[in-house]
Amino acid sequence: MVLEQNGNDLLGRAKYEPEGGKAWNADVIGSVVGEKVDLTMSALKDNVLIITRLSGILANEDINGNFTQASEGKVINNGTFNAMWINPDTSSYTPATVEAPAVATPAPAEVTSAAQPAAAAVNTTAVNKTEKRFVDVHEYKDKIGPGGDLSGIPPGMG
Template sequence: MNKKYLIRSLLLVFIISAGQSIGQNANETSTAGNNTIADEAEAPLNGTASENGNVTNSDVVDLKYIWSVDGIESDKITMVLNQDGKDIFGQAKYEPEGGKAWNGEVVGSVEGNDVELTLSAQKDKEMVTTKLTGVFDSANQTIGGSFTQVNQGKVMNKGTFSAMWISPDTSSYTPAIIEEEKPVTPAPAAVNTTAVETETSTTKKSRFVDIHEYADKIGLGGDISGIPPGMGGVGGTSGAGGSE
């Protein structure tokens, strides 16, 4: 009987020990599996975040071109845009045929496909600011939208515009040549030719004597001195001597 109890006790201890060992291994295996699953789940999330960051950077539209803009002036405006991320800066010029040229400065920004630009230029000695709000069409590589022109705090023009890039070489852009205004030379004073002609005519006329003006002074002998014949001069003395 004692041997049977002893054997049973040993078997019970063995079974309990074996069960605890198996349970511990199972727990360790489960924990390791859970950690692996968590790591695998975390890896795609990190990868997605990284990819999303790259996508955000690549979503910034590249507008670094030379553009031709229609709709604002009667002729085309040429505009060069440089870019630093979402910030845009550049220059613009207007060179119409037979008109006054001007140069301007451009600043703005791009958010997704939305583009905002501000063009400032001095036209006819006055500063004019043009605000452009448009959308970039990636399929056609164009910008279209509306504009508002302001001068001295007042809206002077509004409408729509369209822009298409014409060259990727922004370094080839050159400003417009502005001709300096020449000083206006005052016209010479007009000469009163009528007065000069009248004075000349009067001067010429004074060289001649109208004998009719002196008719009462002319005697029978035709002498206009007013002395009767035979009473003056050497001739009168000679006549008296002859009579003697």
């Protein structure tokens, strides 16, 4: 972990590089008031956001305290920790090399009929949530029929 101090505020980065496991990087924010140190670390581990809160006491260049980890609104781990000061020079810090997780790309939705109801056209786009969050209804102007119903038959012709 690398921390910079500005007054009582702490800001930094952390990493984990195990020999046989998956590496991760984290952003760290916190404060120090007297001997009390509070840190919050946010890390993406296996595409899941993990928040770790560390609260401890600074004494003789060591911090001893308790931690709590949470993800998706639930406590997933807690215990004690010990951190020691190693080097005041933070310029040599480099983030961990993290393998990019494989992301499955959903197949594009298939439109089978030009006279498809507007509600169904919107639903086929909603399957691809990774592409965009909102639907521009102008894209479907040629698929939406005039009149009160969506059958594609003009009013008075049916």
